[in-house]
Amino acid sequence: MPSSCKEIRAALAQCLQESECVMVQRHTAAECLRSPLAETLPTKCQQLKKGFGECRRGMIDMRKRFRGNQPITFKSLESSEQSGEGYQLYAGRSAFAGAVRKTDGNEPEPKDWRELENEKYRKEQEEQNR
Numbered sequence: 001m002p003s004s005c006k007e008i009r010a011a012l013a014q015c016l017q018e019s020e021c022v023m024v025q026r027h028t029a030a031e032c033l034r035s036p037l038a039e040t041l042p043t044k045c046q047q048l049k050k051g052f053g054e055c056r057r058g059m060i061d062m063r064k065r066f067r068g069n070q071p072i073t074f075k076s077l078e079s080s081e082q083s084g085e086g087y088q089l090y091a092g093r094s095a096f097a098g099a100v101r102k103t104d105g106n107e108p109e110p111k112d113w114r115e116l117e118n119e120k121y122r123k124e125q126e127e128q129n130r
Contacts, residue, residue: 005055
């Protein structure tokens with residue numbers, strides 16, 4: 001297998017080995033990846049499974065034949081998970097990075113556009129009446 005999917009494959013295998021499906025229920029990793037048991041996996045394993053599938057699909061995608069399949073490093077996933085920043089499992093920048101501002105809840109609520117238009121209209125009416 002080309003090197004672009006090796007890290008995410010290893011991370012998926014590690015996640016499966018640590019999951020309840022393999023450790024407690026004694027199923028094989030292959031059985032845990034199939035439909036009835038796949039829903040019982042932890043969210044992290046489900047995300048890795050989806051990312052690995054997209055990585056494999058990207059290896060044969062003709063739209064990526066020149067640039068190649070974008071590798072994702074599992075180390076970057078772990079660091080973003082600990083720091084709380086958004087991430088996306090497969091290629092490119094995160095769709096939500098920097099889009100969400102942290103607030104303390106004391107920010108003034110922005111005025112509705114209709115109220116702003118009404119205020120502007122009232123000011124114009126006052127100026128005309130003078």
